[in-house]
Amino acid sequence: MNIPVSVEVIEVGMRDGLQMESDFVDTATKIKLINGLMDAGVRHIEATSFVSPRAVPQLADAAEVLAGATRPAGSRFAVLAPNLKGVERAIAAKADEIVVFLSSSESHNQKNLNRSIDRSLEDISAIAQHVEGVDIKKKGAIACAFGCPFEGDVELATLTRIVGHFHSLGFRALTLGDTTGMATPVLVSRSVSALRDAFPDMKLTLHFHNTRGIGLVNVVAGLNAGIDSYESSIGGLGGCPFAPGASGNICTEDLVYLLNEMGIHTGIDLDKLIGVANHMESVLGRTLPGQVMKAGPRLRLHGYEDAACAMG
Ligand code: COA
Ligand code: ZN
Secondary structure, X not given: OOOOOXXXXXXXXXXXXXXXOOOOXXXXXXXXXXXXXXXXXXXXXXXXXXXXXXXXXXXXXXXHHHHHOOOOOOOEEEEEEOOHHHHHHHHHOOOOEEEEEEEOOHHHHXXXXXXXXXXXXXXXXXXXXXXXXXXXXXXXXXXXXXXXXXXXXXXXXXXXXXXHHHHHOOOOEEEEEEOOOOOOHHHHHHHHHHHHHHOOOOEEEEEEEXXXXXXXXXXXXXXXXXXXXXEEEHHXXXXXXXXXXXXXXXXXXXXXXXXXXXXXXOOOOHHXXXXXXXXXXXXHOOOOOOOXXXXXXXXXXXXXXXXXXXXX
């Protein structure tokens, strides 16, 4: 067991979460939510995406969001970019990091990016060349890394080929995305150990969805494998509009609660985080899947006299 002593929690609710919401959340509200997350101690955030506004109208205000949000010292504002055009927009908007993505299944890549995996790999080569010498971090992301809703299991050889492509282009950070919650602890340990053996200097981040209720179980499998970087969404929002059955990411407050209880440092204030989750709930006008935001941490006790009693 080499469980990490501290973990980087990357908040993706403003991107993976909001991209599923059909009612437009206005830019000022998005900025307020981001500022609340920063005030809670979140330092790594995927703040928006520079994809086609026709594909994801909710994030059409990406540049305005980046320009308006408070960015504390030491924070990293990442953005998703699907192609060269997105990367150019991200650079112009002064993102700290671009996350360049594709799917490890042909059919999901086709639905999500309207191209084959090989064509995406070519685009990624062009992007790597474009950002050479530009002061911006680059990270890769692989959607459907633990299974595809159209094709089922993803071969380890396919994952290894894609990670190898990123590696050959100088990427040293990569997210394995479980877009529709198909990961299991067994798959997590298997994929992580194979990729780490093949690319020991590639920093891996795990991105789970709680579609089948085992998102945090997969985190524990990742922790046992020594992974110290996880993506999650405030309130458990999230999902991919181009993958059937996609539901919320693992919830940030629930993740931070778990890590706190395991004695793993995150630098995030759980009470303030719950405040932001409540704010998100009121913005969206519906109950979010997060659980700790409802129950509170385990030692937030209840008044004895206030509770109902079964005795006559
Ligand atoms: N930002 C803004 N506009 C963009 C863009 C970007 N990153 N990429 C393309 N466009 C515009 C083009 O300028 C073009 O506009 P026009 O018709 O006014 O000339 C139009 O979109 C079509 O461009 P094209 O290159 O043919 O793209 P496409 O229709 O094949 O779509 C993507 C490809 C990648 C742009 C689109 O599928 C996409 O944005 N996918 C992202 C999906 C996503 O966010 N999924 C969730 C995350 S997992
Ligand atoms: Zn996701």
